[in-house]
């Protein structure tokens with residue numbers, strides 16, 4: 001299956017290899033969705049993050065053993081997302097290891113945390129679609145910030161609870177490394193970053209990766225604090241790192257390039273906020289605001305702001321919903337008709353289901369696939385020409401999947417198409 005060529009080219013950011021950032025400091029990139037970092041001391045090793053599956057962790061550990069045979073004694077978790085916490089037991093190798101995380105670390109192992117009255121079935125279904133979890137290997141071309149085709153065995157399986165929780169900025173000494181640990185909210189509020197000053201290496205978690213920031217994840221995430229994430233870019237820059245080792249995509253080497261990248265990231269987030277606020281204040285609805293939003297040319301051209309992972313339009317809509325809530329401000333929306341009722345009336349107005357189906361087929365012929373989807377949805381909602389509408393929708397989703405540069409959207413389209421067929 002073809003995919004957008006730029007999305008395929010993005011795979012250069014996660015070619016499988018262990019980077020040596022300085023003598024004894026390593027980043028394992030491209031083995032799984034996320035990276036694992038190692039700091040090798042005289043008698044033991046510190047690991048930063050543990051990746052998404054036990055199988056990926058085993059692969060990483062096996063290759064890391066070419067660099068060091070010392071035991072891993074400390075694990076630092078940058079945040080609680082599943083793709084960073086799931087291989088801890090593999091790195092512990094049966095020993096009692098110290099696990100350090102922030103004091104507001106909260107595991108978001110989707111579908112495992114039964115303590116909250118969360119919509120777990122919905123979250124699980126949507127997570128599968130965003131990450132393309134049951135797509136065929138040849139369909140899984142990318143996650144946007146990691147390889148699409150990767151080992152899935154032991155997803156979420158090797159988690160170890162934190163044993164030490166960090167509140168304020170703290171220096172800890174482990175295996176001969178004096179590490180500064182600091183809270184740094186961004187993609188999640190529970191982020192902990194790690195600074196090693198002798199070689200000026202900053203482990204920044206998911207506050208930066210080589211793609212537009214995922215300010216809203218379509219798997220269904222609560223509001224992410226845009227202002228806090230932008231402020232965190234200044235916090236990272238204040239260290240003046242020579243090496244930035246992110247949680248996804250390749251490390252950045254060189255102080256000037258790091259400052260340039262973090263500045264661009266910060267300014268892009270702030271731009272989405274300010275333009276969305278302008279649209280809100282002009283009385284526009286969130287869909288219209290998002291549809292008109294493009295980064296200014298000097299940011300739009302940055303390779304690390306391409307929409308491989310986050311999407312500008314999704315971010316804008318998330319900011320709208322996160323600050324003003326779901327209501328678009330139009331009083332009509334307060335009494336909005338349910339989809340089935342609206343669809344029935346529109347189809348009648350259009351002269352019946354056959355006309356709407358013909359218009360949807362024409363839209364496909366005109367490569368107007370979004371319009372084809374919207375017409376198909378009305379037929380499905382109204383229970384008219386359902387099989388033909390579903391077939392049309394499946395085909396339109398597959399075409400759009402191959403056209404988008406955004407990996408989560410591509411995966412979501414492809415898996416949704418398959419679900420419709422089943």
Ligand SMILES: [Zn+2]
Nearest residue numbers: 034081083206
């Ligand atoms: Zn991540």
